[in-house]
Amino acid sequence: MKRKDAAAPDPTAIGDVSSPPFACLPDPASLFSARSLRFRQLAEASELAPYLNFLAGLSLAQHDIQAGLPPADGPDAAALTRAREFEMPPIHRHGMEGEALNTIFDRLFAAADAIEKPVPAAAALARVAAADRQERLVMADAVLSGALPPDAIAEHIFVWAGLQVHFARLASLLDAKKLTPVADGVCPSCGGKPVSSMVVGWPGSHGARFCSCSLCCTYWHYVRIKCLLCGSTKGISYREIENQGGTVKAETCDECHGWTKIFYQNKEPAAEPVADDVASLGLDLLMRDGPYHRGGFAPLLAGF
Missing domain, CATH: 3.90.1670.10 (FdhE-like domain)
Structure with a gap:
């Protein structure tokens, strides 16, 4: 090379x-389906085809699980004002104990179960699907820190996929201007x-x-x-x-x-x-x- x-x-x-x-800003209604199509396209001429096709399925699952979700609850006016005043991002990356994120996790992990995947990935999905809310939040904090544990990368990728759906929905509510x-x-x-x-x-x-x-x-x-x-x-x-x-x-x-x-x-x-x-x-x-x-x-x- x-x-x-x-x-x-x-x-x-x-x-x-x-x-x-x-x-x-992202458009969650089209973002993940378009990404899924791109993964499929790239897989057609890549040695990474099995992995790319798996990620195409995961991206499509991110799209599909949004149907019927309650509207995202974005930052209130006070939070937006405070963010502008102190030059901070308006979306908080912590304090995710609400029901919305756990619902996204449940839906995504169930949808991902139908995706063709290697045995180790299936085992990782089973572990993260069985984790309780607190365990999932610990994994979410690891993702947000940008440091995935070497012995649990696959589990954290599934958590990252759920977080992407959650945060993309929140970001879509902001005023880009x-x-x-x-x-x-x-x-x-x-x-x-x-x-x-x-x-x-x-x-x-x-x-x-x-x-x-x-x-x-x-x-x-x-x-x-x-x-x-x-x-x-x-x-x-x-x-x-x-x-x-x-x-x-x-x-x-x-x-x-x-x-x-x-x-x-x-x-x-x-x-x-x-x-x-x-x-x-x-x-x-x-x-x-x-x-x-x-x-x-x-x-x-x-x-x-």
Whole structure:
């Protein structure tokens, strides 16, 4: 496997950028079904087909279980005002003891039982489905901390999938125009870490870069050639696997020695930050033995 290094700034044209919005909120009614289709598409030509097809099923389950759920209960006016005043995300990542999340877990774990999966994954699902509410909340806290226990990754992936549904529904209730930057590498809706970023081809935002939250799936605008992890504009370079069309690169930073994936949706319109992250595992393998550590949060690749 060869790589292509680029010590110079990202050569992709930046002049096309118009006036992108700061944030784009998720639409839970279409988000997970579209991701499922992308997983299926990517599986058709991938050595990771069994895993990608499993994740397609899990994404479809995330979509299906929303039917009949009671409306999400978003932040009240006081919480929104306080968040703006103190430059905090308006969605709290803790205090999830309510019934809504447990209902999502119950529905998702039941739906996931019908997905074709390896025996170890089936055993992990059985364990998390049998866990009581407090045990699930402990696992949820581990997911929110961005550190999955090495001996229970599969269980926590199922919990992460439930949390995504819960937080995407909450984020969809926000007013995108009132969201403001919080910090580098922090989602302005929920405080989650990014799974990756994308240079998009969206009307009105062509050539702009957006980060994608690994938890609530909010997109937020972030300038190009700037470290997503520490905010540095020095020592930024790009690495990629040769002959891949330049649709995905590793953006590296010599200041914090971190790297994150950047997808070029303006070149591959079907690109989706979570599905394409898994399908581009080869880039992770390329970077694994180098001097940089991967930043953000990519739970679906935690076991690789």
